[in-house]
Amino acid sequence: MNATTTAVVAEQxxxxxxxxxxxxxxxxxxxxxxxxxxxxxxxxxTVYRFTYGHVFALASRxxxxxxxxxxxxxxxxxxxxxxxxxxxxxxxxxxxxxxxLLATALFGILFxxxxxFEYRKDFVEHLVPRFDFRWDGSDAANAExxxxxxxxxxxxxxxxxxxxIALILVLALLARAGKFSPNFMPVEITxxxxxxxxxxxVFLFPLLYLAGHR
Amino acid sequence: xxxxxxxxxxxTFIALMALLAxxxxxxxxxxxxxxxxxxxxxxxxxxxxxxxxxxxxxxxSKLLHFVAVAGVLWLLILLSLVLGDYVTR
Numbered sequence: 001m002n003a004t005t006t007a008v009v010a011e012q013x014x015x016x017x018x019x020x021x022x023x024x025x026x027x028x029x030x031x032x033x034x035x036x037x038x039x040x041x042x043x044x045x046t047v048y049r050f051t052y053g054h055v056f057a058l059a060s061r062x063x064x065x066x067x068x069x070x071x072x073x074x075x076x077x078x079x080x081x082x083x084x085x086x087x088x089x090x091x092x093x094x095x096x097x098x099x100x101l102l103a104t105a106l107f108g109i110l111f112x113x114x115x116x117f118e119y120r121k122d123f124v125e126h127l128v129p130r131f132d133f134r135w136d137g138s139d140a141a142n143a144e145x146x147x148x149x150x151x152x153x154x155x156x157x158x159x160x161x162x163x164x165i166a167l168i169l170v171l172a173l174l175a176r177a178g179k180f181s182p183n184f185m186p187v188e189i190t191x192x193x194x195x196x197x198x199x200x201x202v203f204l205f206p207l208l209y210l211a212g213h214r
Numbered sequence: 215x216x217x218x219x220x221x222x223x224x225x226t227f228i229a230l231m232a233l234l235a236x237x238x239x240x241x242x243x244x245x246x247x248x249x250x251x252x253x254x255x256x257x258x259x260x261x262x263x264x265x266x267x268x269x270x271x272x273x274x275s276k277l278l279h280f281v282a283v284a285g286v287l288w289l290l291i292l293l294s295l296v297l298g299d300y301v302t303r
Contacts, residue, residue: 032285
């Protein structure tokens with residue numbers, strides 16, 4: 001064991017591999033709790049769609065799938081950049097790592113910007129529950145319920161994206177100072193979180209935007 | 215391995231974009247009840263690709279696989295038991 005490796009291994013671990021495994025395991029367990037956190041809302045969605053499928057499909061058509069679809073592509077691309085960033089961290093390519101982290105955060109910010117314009121459009125079209133919500137046709141209460149679920153799911157997701165952007169920007173600062181050589185685990189586990197947030201959106205896009213026949 | 219990994223990530227990304235294109239265009243076709251099944255199948259495929267390659271489940275330890283599956287399994291227990299109630303009312 002050389003001097004640099006000794007310096008980063010916390011005393012409860014035998015070696016750096018064990019420390020890495022523990023970090024990844026801890027993050028995966030956290031992500032499992034996150035699945036349950038979103039799970040409650042996915043359950044509400046499931047029960048509602050099962051019970052009021054017709055009005056659900058009608059309400060879904062009021063959402064703009066161009067926003068949702070474009071944002072899916074944006075998040076998928078940012079996930080690619082994050083995966084490349086983790087690789088750069090592992091190979092200790094500091095400049096490349098900083099650039100990739102900044103690019104990942106930039107696409108996260110692009111996602112939030114698009115989401116902001118979409119929320120604005122929802123507001124203008126009177127689709128926000130409690131804020132002058134308007135519905136032509138019957139079953140307005142259940143249509144409003146769809147938009148409650150839409151805002152709860154996308155809102156919770158947006159909070160996660162915001163946290164992710166903040167974490168990645170902090171990583172970029174630390175990476176510039178050379179903090180991740182040789183222990184790149186903070187980049188790896190933040191990457192796991194970012195990919196998880198991407199996976200949530202992968203499910204939200206068809207469930208919310210493509211539920212009705214377009 | 216060192217040089218081929220970014221290539222693998224790009225391939226994964228291209229596959230994900232292709233699946234997005236399929237999901238999106240199928241949204242414009244009336245499949246009746248199969249619409250949801252199809253949408254979920256594609257979303258599952260995308261999630262698996264992301265987990266396998268971006269999240270390094272491929273090549274990860276058995277314990278990691280176990281935790282990853284447990285998260286999904288618990289969600290399925292939640293959904294299936296509650297739906298079991300609603301479907302049989």
